[in-house]
Amino acid sequence: MSLDRSEVENIAMLARLKIEEQDVPHYVDALSSILDLVDEMQAIDTQGVTPLANPLDSVQRLRADEVTEDNQREHFQSIAPATDAGLYLVPKVIE
Amino acid sequence: MSTDTLMNNSTLKQLSEGLARGEYSSVELTEAYLKRIDSTDGDLNAFITVTADQARTQAAAADERRASGQAGPLTGVPIAHKDIFCTQGVRTSCGSKILDNFTAPYESTVTHKLQDAGMVMLGKTNLDEFAMGSSTESSFYGPTRNPWNTEVIPGGSSGGSAAAVASGQAPVATGTDTGGSIRQPAALCNLTGLKPTYGRVSRWGMIAYGSSLDQGGPIARTAEDAALLLNSMAGFDHKDSTSKDIAVPDYTADLDKPLDGLRIGLPKEYFGEGLNSDIAARVQAGVQELEKLGATVKEISLPRTRLSIPAYYIIAPAEASTNLSRFDGVRFGYRCENPTDLLDMYTRTRAEGFGEEVKRRIMVGTYALSAGYYDAYYNKAQQLRRLIKDDFQNAFAEVDVIAGPTTPSPAWKLGAKSNDPVAMYLEDIYTLSVNLAGLPGMSVPCGQVDGLPVGLQLIGNYFAEAQLLNVAHQYQQVTDWHQQTPAFG
Numbered sequence: 001m002s003l004d005r006s007e008v009e010n011i012a013m014l015a016r017l018k019i020e021e022q023d024v025p026h027y028v029d030a031l032s033s034i035l036d037l038v039d040e041m042q043a044i045d046t047q048g049v050t051p052l053a054n055p056l057d058s059v060q061r062l063r064a065d066e067v068t069e070d071n072q073r074e075h076f077q078s079i080a081p082a083t084d085a086g087l088y089l090v091p092k093v094i095e
Numbered sequence: 096m097s098t099d100t101l102m103n104n105s106t107l108k109q110l111s112e113g114l115a116r117g118e119y120s121s122v123e124l125t126e127a128y129l130k131r132i133d134s135t136d137g138d139l140n141a142f143i144t145v146t147a148d149q150a151r152t153q154a155a156a157a158d159e160r161r162a163s164g165q166a167g168p169l170t171g172v173p174i175a176h177k178d179i180f181c182t183q184g185v186r187t188s189c190g191s192k193i194l195d196n197f198t199a200p201y202e203s204t205v206t207h208k209l210q211d212a213g214m215v216m217l218g219k220t221n222l223d224e225f226a227m228g229s230s231t232e233s234s235f236y237g238p239t240r241n242p243w244n245t246e247v248i249p250g251g252s253s254g255g256s257a258a259a260v261a262s263g264q265a266p267v268a269t270g271t272d273t274g275g276s277i278r279q280p281a282a283l284c285n286l287t288g289l290k291p292t293y294g295r296v297s298r299w300g301m302i303a304y305g306s307s308l309d310q311g312g313p314i315a316r317t318a319e320d321a322a323l324l325l326n327s328m329a330g331f332d333h334k335d336s337t338s339k340d341i342a343v344p345d346y347t348a349d350l351d352k353p354l355d356g357l358r359i360g361l362p363k364e365y366f367g368e369g370l371n372s373d374i375a376a377r378v379q380a381g382v383q384e385l386e387k388l389g390a391t392v393k394e395i396s397l398p399r400t401r402l403s404i405p406a407y408y409i410i411a412p413a414e415a416s417t418n419l420s421r422f423d424g425v426r427f428g429y430r431c432e433n434p435t436d437l438l439d440m441y442t443r444t445r446a447e448g449f450g451e452e453v454k455r456r457i458m459v460g461t462y463a464l465s466a467g468y469y470d471a472y473y474n475k476a477q478q479l480r481r482l483i484k485d486d487f488q489n490a491f492a493e494v495d496v497i498a499g500p501t502t503p504s505p506a507w508k509l510g511a512k513s514n515d516p517v518a519m520y521l522e523d524i525y526t527l528s529v530n531l532a533g534l535p536g537m538s539v540p541c542g543q544v545d546g547l548p549v550g551l552q553l554i555g556n557y558f559a560e561a562q563l564l565n566v567a568h569q570y571q572q573v574t575d576w577h578q579q580t581p582a583f584g
Contacts, residue, residue, distance in 0.1 A: 003462075007462075008458075011458050011461050011462050011465070012458065013442075014461050014465060015416060015445075015457050015458055015461040016420075016423070016438075016441040016442050016445055017442060017445050017446050017449070017454055017457065017458065018439075018442035018443050018445070018446040019446065027454075027455075027458065030455050030516060031455065031458055031459060031462070033516070033517050034408060034455070034459050034516065034517065034520075035459070035462075036517075037404065037405065037408060037517050037520065038404075038405035038408050038409055038472070038476075039405070040401075040402075040405055041402055041405040041406065041409075041475055041476065041479055042471070042475070044402065044479060044482075046475060046478035046479065046482070049478040049481050049482060050478075050481060051474055051477030051478050051480070051481065052477055052478075052480040052481040052484055053307065053477060054293075054307055054337065054533075055293045055307065055480075055484065055531070055532055055533020055534075056292075056293060056294060056339065056533055056557065058294070058337060058339070060336060061336055063333070072200070075200055076200055076426070076427075078200075079196075079197065079198055079200060079427045080425075080426050080427060081424060081425070081427075081428075081430040082430075088425055088426055090425055090437055090440060091434050091435070091436050091437050091439070091440055092436070093436075093437050
């Protein structure tokens with residue numbers, strides 16, 4: 001199965017990855033060859049087979065809704081690229 | 096005994112006994128290993144970060160603990176940690192530029208438990224970026240080299256840990272295994288590596304790649320050392336929602352059990368086309384040793400083995416694409432210079448911060464999970480995963496342990512497969528299915544091919560780590576492959 005240029009550009013946007021114009025053909029080839037590799041699974045009849053999401057078929061463990069962690073905002077923000085007054089700063093979103 | 100001899104040949108068990116007898120202190124031992132790292136890592140690049148000051152402090156504390164009569168079997172023994180485990184106050188890079196400036200604000204459960212046992216952290220070892228690879232070539236910090244031959248790869252993704260132990264830079268190390276990343280480098284560096292059952296070892300603080308596949312485990316010289324480490328690594332952790340609340344046995348208790356009556360299955364699919372014939376011969380010879388020890392051997396079939404490649408290379412990238420969405424330049428890690436707007440910041444931060452293989456897998460995963468393709472790819476792969484698990488369960492109705500090769504070929508030259516991701520993926524054929532099924536698997540040294548080590552893989556049923564360690568230990572009582580060390584350095 002091969003992808004075309006616009007599909008690869010769309011995937012890159014969904015994945016929030018900037019791909020340079022000249023690198024697009026490289027990704028078209030690489031992703032197409034990986035999809036070729038996985039395409040052999042399409043020949044297998046899996047009708048009625050329940051998908052296995054967890055190898056032990058475990059379900060989500062529940063716990064009481066209690067506070068178990070202290071607030072460590074300053075500690076965690078000490079490694080952030082940009083903060084102010086306890087907030088994480090990003091480029092302006094709304095004018 | 097000179098410190099060099101001490102380090103090149105010593106097991107964790109021997110060092111533990113030497114410390115207990117007072118032959119050397121943890122401070123002396125730690126200095127010797129730091130010196131060894133200093134003199135050899137220029138050639139190997141096994142470490143991303145050496146934590147010398149912290150190691151000296153921990154060693155001194157371990158000696159004090161021993162003096163006060165509080166030492167356990169691991170107290171004072173040095174260890175290297177794969178740089179995928181968060182270590183508080185120490186850079187935790189995962190081999191990526193995007194985390195090059197990341198100092199972990201908390202400690203992973205695994206490293207915390209080993210620290211509690213009194214182990215001394217020498218540093219953080221190199222890996223394929225975000226553990227995505229089989230060669231440790233995709234690290235932002237450059238490739239690690241194999242001490243058996245510095246022209247070849249050490250395997251991956253835990254290649255730094257394996258190279259460190261094989262070269263005597265550390266007696267033991269931690270690794271993680273999503274598709275073979277403990278077992279394959281252990282095989283290619285002549286070490287004993289164990290991937291536990293999914294849920295046996297806490298994933299908390301272990302940077303996630305494929306969350307339904309990832310497991311941490313030990314990389315060591317012997318099965319006995321792996322058992323000693325697993326005793327401290329394993330156990331229930333309420334911080335990991337997939338951790339299993341099952342009691343941890345003493346993994347050293349069954350090591351000496353005779354193998355009489357043990358039923359071993361050899362999957363015919365593991366000995367077919369694609370397997371290097373010299374590796375096949377070494378693995379067969381290893382199995383014959385187990386027969387001499389009282390095991391019975393029969394051929395079995397795991398018919399869906401081949402399908403583990405497509406299933407894995409959908410499921411792992413899909414999980415990776417969601418896990419790695421957290422790297423966005425907002426709260427920690429790399430942020431691009433002068434972003435023009437929020438979207439520009441996200442897309443350039445990620446494009447500049449991630450390497451090629453990581454981008455490829457994020458894109459494959461994004462595609463497999465995107466609207467209109469979910470059923471054809473992700474759901475289909477999860478159905479195959481069920482069939483692969485069923486194959487193993489059918490096999491375990493007839494046999495106790497499955498044996499075969501860990502890898503289809505010995506270590507390859509650096510760069511030989513770098514431009515061909517699909518060729519690299521095919522090297523994982525014998526290890527992937529074990530992760531998809533969530534089973535425990537081991538690699539044990541079973542000989543050499545053209546001077547390069549190869550591994551015998553042992554696969555057990557769920558939570559049968561003690562049985563695997565027993566088989567491996569008995570094998571190591573009658574063979575000496577695991578005692579061979581490279582001429583390096």
